[in-house]
Amino acid sequence: MKRKLGILTCSNMTQVLDCPVGGCLNDLRNRQGAFALYENSSVDLVGTISCNGCPTSTGYDVILPRVAGLVHYGMTHLHLSYCMVVLCPFANKYAKAIKAGYPGLEVVMGTHEPHQSDDEFRKQIRNQLAERHTAIIP
Numbered sequence: 694m695k696r697k698l699g700i701l702t703c704s705n706m707t708q709v710l711d712c713p714v715g716g717c718l719n720d721l722r723n724r725q726g727a728f729a730l731y732e733n734s735s736v737d738l739v740g741t742i743s744c745n746g747c748p749t750s751t752g753y754d755v756i757l758p759r760v761a762g763l764v765h766y767g768m769t770h771l772h773l774s775y776c777m778v779v780l781c782p783f784a785n786k787y788a789k790a791i792k793a794g795y796p797g798l799e800v801v802m803g804t805h806e807p808h809q810s811d812d813e814f815r816k817q818i819r820n821q822l823a824e825r826h827t828a829i830i831p
């Protein structure tokens with residue numbers, strides 16, 4: 694059966710820092726990074742969606758309606774993006790909630806290959822987010 698992939702991203706990256714998910718899609722095309730799993734296989738990408746934003750008083754199952762949107766299109770494998778895996782303090786808890794909510798779904802941690810060390814990436818994103826927040830609060 695053809696595998697049908699979905700990608701769940703960090704909304705800090707997509708909504709605030711304007712990431713178009715290009716790095717993930719490039720490595721999917723080239724079967725690099727976490728997508729090496731599908732070397733020599735044909736897959737469909739059913740969609741990408743960001744998280745709801747950092748959960749504060751909400752529970753981790755707030756992520757489930759996001760996943761439902763992809764399951765609706767037949768997703769069999771959900772990739773949590775590289776940025777989620779490296780940046781998100783809640784990534785493992787989301788993965789646990791998703792596995793509990795969708796036991797038949799394969800949940801894969803990661804998408805594209807790293808382009809720098811994890812610490813360098815965290816520092817870069819921390820600085821970019823600080824710049825954006827400075828820009829909107831004069």
Ligand code: SF4
Nearest residue numbers: 703704705744747781
């Ligand atoms: S850090 Fe985690 S919860 Fe917060 S916006 Fe990014 S992926 Fe979502």
